[in-house]
Amino acid sequence: MPRFDAVLFDLDGVLADTAHIHFAAWRRLGEELGIHLEPAFEEKLKGVDRMGSLDLILAQGGVQRTAEEKRVLADRKNGYYTAAIAEQTPDDLLPGARRVLEEVRAAGLKVALASASRNAPPLLRQLGIAPLIDAIADPAAVKAPKPAPDLFLEAARLVGAVPERCLGIEDSVAGIISIKDAGMVAVGIGDPTVLTRADYVVPTTEQFHIGDFL
Numbered sequence: 001m002p003r004f005d006a007v008l009f010d011l012d013g014v015l016a017d018t019a020h021i022h023f024a025a026w027r028r029l030g031e032e033l034g035i036h037l038e039p040a041f042e043e044k045l046k047g048v049d050r051m052g053s054l055d056l057i058l059a060q061g062g063v064q065r066t067a068e069e070k071r072v073l074a075d076r077k078n079g080y081y082t083a084a085i086a087e088q089t090p091d092d093l094l095p096g097a098r099r100v101l102e103e104v105r106a107a108g109l110k111v112a113l114a115s116a117s118r119n120a121p122p123l124l125r126q127l128g129i130a131p132l133i134d135a136i137a138d139p140a141a142v143k144a145p146k147p148a149p150d151l152f153l154e155a156a157r158l159v160g161a162v163p164e165r166c167l168g169i170e171d172s173v174a175g176i177i178s179i180k181d182a183g184m185v186a187v188g189i190g191d192p193t194v195l196t197r198a199d200y201v202v203p204t205t206e207q208f209h210i211g212d213f214l
Contacts, residue, residue: 003165003214004109004165004166004167004185004213004214005109005110005159005160005161005162005165005166006109006110006111006112006155006156006159006161006165006166006167007104007109007110007111007112007166007167007168007169007210008112008113008114008152008155008156008166008167008168008169008179008184009101009111009112009113009114009115009168009169010047010113010114010115010169010170010171010172010175011113011115011117011120011123011124012046012115012117012171013046013094013171013172013189013190014094014097014169014170014171014189014205015093015094015097015100015101015127015129015205016088016092016093016094016097016123016127017092017094018085018088018092018117018123019042019045019046020042021081021084021085022045022053022081022117023037023041023042023045024080024084025077025078025080025081025084026045026053026057026077028077028080029057029073029076029077029080030057030060030061033057033058033061033063033073034061034063035057035058035060035061035063037057037060041060044056046171046172046173046174046175047116047146047147047170047171047172047173047174047175047178048116048145048146048174049116049139049145049146050074050077050078050116050118051070051074052145054070054073054074054077055070058070078118078119081119082119082122085119085122085123085126086126088123088126088127089126089127089128090127090128090129092127093127093128093129094204094205094206095204095205095206096204096205096206096207096208097129097205098128098129098132100205100208100209100210101129101132101133102132103209103210103211104210105132107210107211107214109210110134110135110159110160110161111132111133111134111135111159112133112134112135112136112137112155112156112158112159113133113135113136113137113155114137114151114152114154114155114168114178115136115137115139115151116139116145116146116151117139118138118139118140120136121136124136134158134159135155135158135159136155136158137151137152137154137155137158138154139151141154142154146172146174146175146177146178147173147174147175147177147178147181148178148181149178149179149181149182149183150178151178152166152168152178152179152182152184153182156182156184163182163183163184164183164184166182166184166185167184167185167187167213168182168184168185168186168187169186169187169189169208170186170187170188170189170195170198171188171189171190171195173194173195173197176188176195176197176198177197180197185199185200185213186198186199186200187199187200187201187202187208187213188200188201188202189201189202189203189204189205189208190203191203200213
């Protein structure tokens, strides 16, 4: 087991269960476009950035839009999402999330966020965990979204850690690929038959303990 200097977290599905809020906003937009999204479609959007998600939804409905029209649609969906997350509180953290962050910091490791969500900073404040995060990688500041490694590499850079001494935690296939291609150790939260590239998989955030990796 390598010595770690930092733990890099995804947000949706790892620290907070906001993926369903994203999907509800996408479904609302889809219905406005005449595109019905089945619940199973949510899995395809995990770890995918805003414009990538919009492209998947438009392709699902066989709908074409110009770049400017897509920007307007993405902004409309984001409006639906931000209105919904404005009601989030610390009670909406996933079980064990605060304890995990506190344990990582108590172990002397840096904590960074590598989330595709551009709404992460205000959401962290509402969830009451902003003081436990040392740095937030800005998805708008990297060249390519997940599954490219850029976002996790940026998160490592922000806390001054080399990739091989970072532990990344994700719940999506795209996120695990991103971590592995960044040269980091990957912990998956979820189903090991889905997160097959992860080095380790735990069923839930509540069952993750940093002491098991030190």
